[in-house]
Amino acid sequence: MSGNKPNPFGIKLNSNTVVMKKDYVSTGQLTYVEGDIIEVEMSDLKSFNLGDKVKITIYSTGGIHVFESHVVAKANGSLIILNPPENNNKFAERREHPRIEVAEEGLLQAITEAKSQERRELEEPVNLTINNISISGIGFSMFGHFELANATQLEMEMKLSSTVPIQAEIVRREKKEYGYYYGAQFTNMSADQMNSLRAYVLKQQVETYYRTKEENKKREALNQAKAQAKAARA
Structure with missing residues (x-):
């Protein structure tokens, strides 16, 4: 996963943000930026719907930033x-290419070994489990004794919301009790493949973010209740 890319002149979190659609304007705060999504917390959501085209105006210490976009989700305020x-690079606290934990299936169909550059189509496609994914690569597991070397080129299918054929190159591997875990970067992605992948990652990212946010709120509420109970007993 890519780390934070500090930008002292960029837009900072908690900046006042205006969201405007054709017949409505609301004000909130910029609270989250990662990959392809921006979160704006606000008290009034009822007038916004999924797919709405909106104009965003962010008032930051570095200036006023205006752009147009679309609403892709709304929940939890x-x-x-x-x-x-x-x-890209406008935000002071933005992580690129978030890697999302998933549990999806895939099929390895052909490999090209780094040393020989000889392409070999597998007689029987090998099943694999996709453990995490971003728009730049995947982490996947293979069970049994099938082993791949670093820099091996892969031709495979990912069974996401639809079947996405991709090419990738292994950049790291790790021996596990069940077999091997691999990290691979995508190569030679077409526009259609990238669009399918981006749509899937965006959906997973939004669902994961809201789920994690709700879990954190519950944890904070529980800790606060424990602290208050402890204070009452003191």
Whole structure:
């Protein structure tokens, strides 16, 4: 996973943010930026719907930033806005290419070994389990004794919301009790493949973020209740 990319001149979290659609305007705070999504917390969500085209105005110490986008989710007092590609490097606290934990299936169909550069189509596709995914690569597990070397080129199918054929190159591997865990970077992605992958990752990212946010709220509420009970007994 890519780390934070500090940008002292960029847009900072907690900046006041105006979200405007054709017939409505609401104000909130920028609370989260990662990959393709931006979260704006606000008290009034009822006038916004999924797919709405919106104009975003962020008032930051570095200036006023305006761009157009779309609403991709709303829940728990916040809107999730699609972060346009032209916003790259504008945010002070943004992580690129978030790696999302998943449990999906895939099939390895052919390999090209790094040393020989000889392509070998497998007689029987080998099953694999996709453990995590981003728009730049995947982590996957293979069971049994089938072993792949670093820099091996892969031709495979990922069974996501649809079947996505991809090519990838192994960049790391780790021996496990069940077999091997591999990290691979995508290569030679077509526009259609990238669009399918981006749509899947975006959906998973939004669902994971809201789920984690809700779990954190419950944990904080529980800790607060424990602290208050402890104070009452003191």
